[in-house]
Amino acid sequence: MSSKPEGLESSNISCNDAPAMSSETVQRPPPPEKPAAILTRTKVIAAFWAVIIFLGFPIWWQTTSIHRARLPIQEMVNWASGKTCRPVFPLEIQFATPSLPVSDAQHLLRTTQHTLDDLNEFSAHHLRLKLLESSNIESNSPDGLRSITEDNADTVLSVRLIAQEDLTAPRSVLHSETTQLDVFYPPSQVPVPSSSNSPLSAFIAEELQRLFGEEKATIAHVLSNNNGADHQPAAVLNSLPPQIAETINKRERRSMKYAETYHLAFSLFTPGSAPSSWDIEAAIQEYLTPLLQAFSPISNFTVDTQVQLYAMFSPMTPQPEYDESQAAWTLKKEDLSAFINAAEWPLSPSIGSGPTINFILYVPAPSQSPMVVKENHATSWIIPQWGGVFLLNAPLSTSQPSNPSHLSKESLQSAFLTFSHQLLTLMGTPATPTSLPLRLQTLIRIRAASLLLSASSTMGSLARLTKSLPSIPIPASVATSVSTTLSHLSSACDQLREGRFAAALASARVAETEAERSFFEKSMVGQVYFPDEHKVAVYLPLLGPIGVPLAVGLLKELKRIIAGWKSRRSSP
């Protein structure tokens, strides 16, 4: 408070001076303030608060708010909970019946379809039989993988009915190189138009059911992992024999996460200095390239190889032991996980997007050869989601125990056949049926389903994340990614319904990539984090001294107004 009174109060001083000096006990309160002064004070305080509320607060709000792009939260949650899309897998099977009249063939198909529908308890995965017009039998390519067109559904399997006189019961032959099933039947078993059932249609239905049994179980497994509203897949799974469910589970745990490109790294490791070279180019060309080409609709592969000498075991791992009874050096099964010396062996992942699958050809030292796994004499094993190992016990030269300095293509054959098998397993290919194209097609459907579900659940997680963390920014790129994901998800879902699985896989792949991109957007995670306490502590020297007089002034003014208001109400 100023020590020098002036202005309005100055006139009071002169008359109060003398009595105050004469006696300390006599005190007179100042006269009541003029209404003009009170009004001025009210206006001043109101002005200050107006500046704070209408200027300071909006500026603070504007400068400290974070940009949050609008996301279709409800739609994302619906995708995650499976309300938007229920994936269905209508498999189209073409029938070629060169030796039957069309009407008979149609009747046979109808009855078979009936039997199939009765057998099938999993409506999401069903088989649709279609009669191939006899005119375009010849033009149809037997290889289902190649016959992918924009408009038509993919043909999963072509069945060719062939009459054979000397048969008592129908039998079927699945071509292992194509997607064709030949059914030989005795002509007597063709169903007459009046009957609703026949041994031939029952046989065909059963055969088809068996062919797609594992696929159905796998898809049911994939769908049941999604915590959707649909309980049917879980029911299907429960009805399966436990060992099949276990196999599917195991395969899924082993297989790599789906990617557009995989890098295959083949490494020759040996603890000594030999062998130091291998016929790798020829071996890959002969044993692996055909398989990789068959995979090309699903994923691409790059291949690189290396030779690493003096690759010792890690000192931590238990060393192989000599087993007299087997006359071999043995590795215990539980120690296989420590076989790879990750610290010293140069197994760095390849550069570029996509995971690396490592295949290791290990040639044991002559002093430790032959080397096998103790429990089952195996020489190869899979490391889940990482790669495979093959122990190549090279033939030792007799005069002096040493490894050959060069591995020929022939000596690599068993190793590369094992690697191909391991690759199939790591990619998650089902074990049945025997036809590789059919298995790869099944893989397309499984991958499409799992990508669809994983992208949907990523959307759900993103929606939950943005709801639970209101302080993170959401850049516009995330919103774009989300809308791309959602549109591709719905197109994938439609394509699945129409039976165009390769196209569905492509859409689901885009959806998954975009979903991951939006979820892992870097700018959503603040690089610099200033907790609110920190800011308050820094600005307290400003906020405290300014805030306290302002608040007290406002309180006093309010009190006065309320008091005046009360007195006015009570007085009249």
Add this chain to the structure above:
Amino acid sequence: MTVLFFFLSLLSLVCASLSSPSAPSDYHERLDLQPLPQSSLLASFNFRSNTSQESFEQRHFRYFPRALGQILQHAHTKELHLRFTTGRWDAESWGPRPWNGSKEGGTGVELWAWIDAVDDERAFAKWITLTQSLSGLFCASMNFVDSTRTTRPVVSFDPAEDHSPASSLHLLHGTLPGEVVCTENLTPFLKLLPCKGKAGISSLFDGHKLFDASWQSMSVDVRPICPEQGECLVQIEQTVDMVLDIDRSKRPRDNPIPRPVPNDQLACDASKPYHSDDTCYPLENTLEKGWSLAEVFGRSLNGVCPLTEGNPETVCLRVPNERRVDIPPEVTETRQADGYTRCFALHPSTPFDLSIPEQEVHSQVPLKERSLHAERTIVGHGQERGGMRIIFNNPSETSPVEFIYFETLPWFLRPFVHTLQATITGHDGVRRQVPSSQIVKETFYRPAIDRKRGTQLELTLSVPAASTVTLTYDFEKAILRYTEYPPDANRGFNVAPAVIRLNPQDNESSPIYIRTTSLLLPLPTPDFSMPYNVIILTSTVIALAFGNIFNLLVRRFVSKEEAAALMAQTLKGRLLGKIVALRDRIRGKTSKTE
């Protein structure tokens, strides 16, 4: 007979030094040992392997390391040179540098590469990819080589001759003078070798000894090579050069503290008048110190890397021929005609150790005359300005020396090129100011852009015979932003060493490289608690001003008496009154009893 032997040995030397072998993929390694004055030992390791261009592009790696090959392909790098260096080469006592300086870098990390790209921008993007990947591979902070530390030298470096003519190559050069090279860089370096430090000369590497050296330099060079006939190759050459202090290296690892020589082993000059039990004038030791590989490197050489083809002589020693050298009996020794070099053909599987016993020295291996001596320092005082002084000394009495001087300066050091001045000091010691154009034949200067790129200065200089040229220029130190200072800002900022390239004279084919030491530039450094102080001080001032103005506006002014009267009505006033009354009562009571 001697002539024939001489001719043959010369031929084998030529064959060994030729870098274009016949086999599509092969591997060579070689260790050269040379005792240097002041009980030092230069050990120079060289590993070289080739792979055919075709298998390199198809990613079938045999001797070429896969990790590095992938990086090079990913970054479209056609030629790569990477250097890790610590310490200082003492040119005064050790003479010219090994490999003519072409396999060493400036202190810290130096990297230059030719990248195939359409334009500069894409080349730079690839360069960033390259540095990031190499940073991961070699556990070095090469990811800090950003645009401010990257230059594009014009005349200082030449690409290999055998690049495919179709590629448009961009040379980029980056340095990290502050990088501390240590064992974590050696381990990945060893992993690139086919024999992994388990066999052959690489089995001598021990991080403790290597980084305890007075000077050491590791290099990785990848370049394409197209022989006259046959397919093109990709060659990787790795070298490690180090100068070990023999006394220091011989100390056992568990007891590395130097101890004084016991009294009875001191060689004293007894002729001095003050010689007594406790006073000693030490005599100069005329004996050369004895050493062996196992003592100096802490381990013995583990046979031969079995991949080595051709010449089995992998270890060579340069001492005068009359010097006694003890080697294991199964090792064959070949002496070369120059009278100084002897090479050893090692037994493939038995460990090898060579020892030189302590002996009287009559002759030394003559060191070649240095062709140029260069020195660079920062002069001046104060926080704002400074100057650079570079001294070139041409020791030759007859011929002038011509060379290229290349330096990169960080952007916060702003040189004034117009202040570039040259002074010549002849043998007479008289300093003469000369116009710099007389010394500087050509200049390539690319000025810095703040926070974008550094200064690049390339000068073609000529120093007359038997004279010293001093170049000076002034610079200004920039003030950095608060967040641009490193945690150890008061240490100073590293300025990368300058690279000097002596153009090949008629009889030499490869240029000689010399690097100056790196410099420390002290910059004006703020007090880093300053922002908080500023915030708090301004807040306080604003709060004071605001409080006064606000109170002036809203308070009512009354006289002191009125204030007292007002006070009496408030709670505080009443409380105060009661306390006063209480006090008076107590006072009154006490006064009554008195």
